[in-house]
Amino acid sequence: MNTRPADNPEAYSTALTGRRWASAALYAALxxxxxxxxxxxxxxxxxxxxxxxxxxxxxxxxxxxxxxxxxxxxxxxxxxxxxxxxxxxxxxxxxxxxxxxxxxxxxxxxxxxxxxxxxxxxxxxxxxxxxxxxxxxxxxxxxxxxxxxxxxxxxAHGMHGAQAISxxxxxxxxxxxxxxxxxxxxxxxxxxxxxGPKLGAQLTAASRRAFGGEGASLLQRMARSARSTVVGLVVVGIGEGVLLGIAYFFAGVPHATLLGMITAFAAMLPLCAPIVFLGAAAWLFVNGSTAAAICVAVTGVVVVFAAEHFVRPALISGSTRLHFLLVLIGILGGAETFGLLGLFIGPALMTILMVLWETWVR
Structure with missing residues (x-):
């Protein structure tokens, strides 16, 4: 015999809560x-x-x-x-x-x-x-x-033919x-x-339904964090590649354009650009172009230092209102935990942490 809400409100509320938990468990399992x-x-x-x-x-x-x-x-x-x-x-x-x-x-x-x-x-x-x-x-x-x-x-560490084929x-x-x-x-x-907009509206509605009004706000801040991280990593990396590519060209490094592209890709990753421009400086040094090698090394240090300590933190933390230390932890920790994808996931997770902290101390 089914229990009507008017007959036993407490039993009906318990059954409704049980059905909701069962639905949530089913959704999570699926x-x-x-x-x-x-x-x-x-x-x-x-x-x-x-x-x-x-x-x-x-x-x-x-x-x-x-x-x-x-x-x-x-x-x-x-x-x-x-x-x-x-x-x-x-x-x-x-x-x-x-x-x-x-x-x-x-x-x-x-x-x-x-x-x-x-x-x-x-x-x-x-x-x-x-x-x-x-x-x-x-x-x-x-x-x-x-x-x-x-x-x-x-x-001693060389490979045999079969190993090379493998x-x-x-x-x-x-x-x-x-x-x-x-x-x-x-x-x-x-x-x-x-x-397009339909997907954005659905994600906003889902976050609002799951977490209330704070959920929609959190989703927007996470999106801004990912977007600003892309700008900070990609755009700044391209800028470093262009500037150092010009330095390679005037220093006489072979294939300066190609090396500039490699530098741009490396600069999108934390602490990888110095490997490229110091390698180019070492090549110049070994080939007797000491002055050019010093110029490339100094230019690279100045460009990377300015980009990593001023430009990139301002682009990433400015739009997300994250402290530079949290941005750095998010980028480096995310890369360590999730690989390249972690460069963008890390700052988003730090944004969530910041939002939760602000909500807790209100």
């Missing part, structure tokens, strides 16, 4: 099963979400323009195509340049193996340690590799997986951009 099923594609979907959040203001602006008004599919197709060009064209350029330079690199390595690397003149003018450094260089780097003490170490096959499989993942990422991005 969500976990769905995530487990799509676990291989979750990173691609997350990257698509980050990119969609980053270009959302542009999407909203273009929706009001005449060519794209009431044409969400066309707008999503144009934006997805532009973003794919941004992803694919630099990679193709790097691959083409790498293939073109493969023979030169091989000849350079063969030359080093035959003749060694001569001791730079600057070592003889060092205020201290010149004799020891020159002696070590002469015995390890300035002689042919076949007679160098380093040759046995390299040979490694090559593994690299090919990883490259194929990366291409498939990139294709799925672009398809997911197209679907998100096609949904």
């Amino acid at each position: 969500l976990l099963v769905a995530l487990w099923t799509a676990r291989e594609f979750v990173p691609a979907i997350a990257w698509a979400a980050v990119i969609a959040i980053s270009v959302w203001p542009m999407l909203q602006w273009l929706e009001q323009r005449r060519p794209f008004r009431d044409r969400p599919v066309l707008l999503a197709l144009v934006l997805t195509s532009l973003i794919s060009i941004v992803f694919i064209v630099p990679l193709l350029m790097l691959a083409a340049q790498g293939i073109a330079e493969a023979d030169s690199a091989r000849q350079w390595v063969v030359g080093i193996m035959r003749t060694g690397i001569p001791v730079p003149d600057l070592i003889g003018h060092l205020p201290f340690g010149a004799v020891q450094i020159a002696s070590w260089w002469q015995h390890n780097l300035a002689v042919p590799l076949s007679s160098s003490p380093l040759a046995s170490l390299i040979a 490694v090559t096959g593994a690299l090919g499989a990883r490259a194929a997986h990366a291409v498939i993942t990139l294709g799925f990422l672009l398809m997911a991005l197209f679907a998100m951009l096609t949904a």
Whole structure:
């Protein structure tokens, strides 16, 4: 016999609460099963979400323009195509340049193996340690590799033919997986951009229903955090690549444009740009261009210091109202925990922490 609400309000309330908990448990179980099923594609979907959040203001602006008004599919197709060009064209350029330079690199390595690397003149003018450094260089780097003490170490860790074939096959499989993942990422991005305002309204309504008015506000602040992090990492990285690319060009570094692109990609990651420009400075130093090497190193240190300590924190923390220390913890901790995707997830998590703290101390 069913109990009516008017007959026993307390029993009806208990039954209603039980049904709600059962529904919540069912929804959570279905969500976990769905995530487990799509676990291989979750990173691609997350990257698509980050990119969609980053270009959302542009999407909203273009929706009001005449060519794209009431044409969400066309707008999503144009934006997805532009973003794919941004992803694919630099990679193709790097691959083409790498293939073109493969023979030169091989000849350079063969030359080093035959003749060694001569001791730079600057070592003889060092205020201290010149004799020891020159002696070590002469015995390890300035002689042919076949007679160098380093040759046995390299040979001990060398690969046999079967191992090389195995490694090559593994690299090919990883490259194929990366291409498939990139294709799925672009398809997911197209679907998100096609949904447009409808998707945004649904996410806002879902967060409001789950967490109340604070949920919608939290979702908006997380979106702003992800967007500002993209601007801080990508835009500042591109700026560093352009400035250091100009320095490479005037210093006489070969393929300055390509190296500038590599620097831009490295600068999007914390503390990776110095690896590139110090490597370029070392190449100039080894080849006798001491003044150019010093100029590249000093320029790189100044550019990276200004970008990492002033420009990037201002862009990221300014729009999210996060302290610089929280931004740094979010970026570095996110990268350590979640990989590249953590660069954007970390600051968003710090934003959640800040919102919860502000709510608690009110």
